[in-house]
Amino acid sequence: MTKPRADQRLVDLGLAESKTRAQALILGGHVFLGDRKVDKAGQAVAADAVLTVKGRDHPWVSRGGVKLAHGLDHFAWDVAGVTAIDVGSSTGGFTDVLLTRGAAHVFAVDSGTNQLAWKLREDARVTVLEQTNARALTAHEIPVPVDLIVCDASFIGLAKVLATPLTFAKPGAWLLALIKPQFEAGRGEVGKGGVVRDPEIHARVCAEVAAWLTGQGWTVHGTTTSPITGPEGNVEFLIAASLERLADQADGQRDDGEVEPEGDQAVDQRDAP
Template sequence: MRLDQFLVQRGVATSREHAKSLILKGQIGLGLKPSLQITDKLATQLQTLKPQPKRFVGRAGEKLWGFLEQHPLDCQNKVVLDVGSSTGGFAQVLLEKGAGRVVCVDVGQGQLAKELRENPKIELHESCDIRAFQPSQIYDLLVCDVSFTSLRLLLATLAPLSSQLLLLFKPQFEVGLRVKRNKKGVVLDQEAINQSLQEFLTLAQNLGLKVCCVCESALKGKAGNVEIFILLERG
C-alpha cells in the first residue's frame, strides 16, 4: 500500500494530497526518508503515529499559502475582502501574513472556524451572496474562492471592490456541464479548460483589469482538478 493511502486510512491525513504534503515536508515517519511507498513492516510501525494537527482550518489555506510563498503580496495592515470564505482558510493565511482586517463573505452559514469567528480582526457576513453585499469601502485586496459558480458571473461585481484581486479559477465550475469528466469529476478536456481560462482573462481585460499572474495551485482541488490562481490589478 502507498504511504499516502495508508496515512489517509489511519486518519493521519485528511486526503492523499494532505498526506503527500506531510510526507514531503518530512513530517511523517520513524526516522524514515520521505517516500510515497510503504512496506507491511513499516505500516505496522506507523500505526502508532498520532494524527498530525492541521496547520490551516481548510485546504484553501494550503493553496493560498503555497501561492504567496512563490508570489508574495504585501498584506501588512491591509483590509482584505474574502469572497467565499467558507471555513476560513484564506482568511487565516491573510492574518498570518499581517492583514489588519479580513471581511469574510459567504453564501453559507456556520462554516467559519470557531477560532476565526472569535478573532476581532474578522468581520463576518454569512448567508450573503457577494452580488447582494453592501461594501463599506474599497478594499486593499480582494481574494475569491467560490464553488458551483463561474467567476465570469461574478467578475463585474468583484472588479470595483478592490484595485488588486486574487481569484482561484476552478475549471470544474467554468467549462460547462457537457465537457468530459472522469468519475471523480476531474475535467479531462484541456482544450476546454484553456479556452475557458482565456475567455475569463479577456473579460478581465475588458473590465479594465491587468493580468499580473496566472499560476497553477500547488494543491489540487478535492477531486483532483488543477486549479489556477489569477492575480488581477486595476490601472
C-alpha cells in the same frame, strides 16, 4: 439506534469545528478509526467510536490556505496592512493566511452558515458575512474600499461571482482568485465525477477569465497552478490581477502568464485542514 456519520462524530469529539471541516479532514486522509483510515464522510461509526486526526502538514484552518499562500508567494505579494474581501470564505483557509501575514481586516463572505473556524470568528479583524450572496453585496456589508479581493468559490463561474465584489476595489487593488475549470467549462466538457482533465480546456478557461478581467479594467499578471488539487482531483489555477498597476508594485511581481496544468505542483490532495 442509528449510528452517526464519521463527519458528525468528528464534530462531537471536538476534532472539527464544523461538518464542512470534518469532511475536508476525511477527504484529506487525516482521519483514522483505530489503524484504519476513514475515507468517506458518510461512513457509519459507533456512537462511542474513537476517531483520531493525524498528519496535518500545514498551519491553516483548512487546506485552502495552502493554495492562497502559494499564490501570494508566487506573485511576491505582501498583504501586511491590507483590507480584503474573501469571497467564498467557507472554513476560512484564505482568511487565515491573510491574517497570519498581517492583513488589517478581512470581510469573510459566504452563502453558507456556521462554516468559518471559531478562531477567525473571534478575531476582531474579521467581519463575518455568512448567508450572504457575493453577487448582492452592498456598501452596507462592505463600507470601505478594499486593497485586495481573494476568491475560492464553487458551483459558479468567476465572472458571475466576482462582478459585484470587484466594484469595492480601490485603485491599485489586487485580485487573487481560484479558477476551477469544472465551473468554467461547458457541460459537455466536464467528465465523469465533475472532473476536467483536458489541458486545452484548462488553458482556454484561464484565458477566458483573463479576458473577462481585462474587460473589467483589470491588468492580469499571470496564472499559476494550485499546489494541490480540488475535490475529485480537479486541477485548479490562481489568477492574479490589479485594478491599476502601480509603479512601486510592478518590479516585485512575477508576470509569467503561463498555465502549466500538467506541472508537478499539482498533487492529488483534497482540500482538507
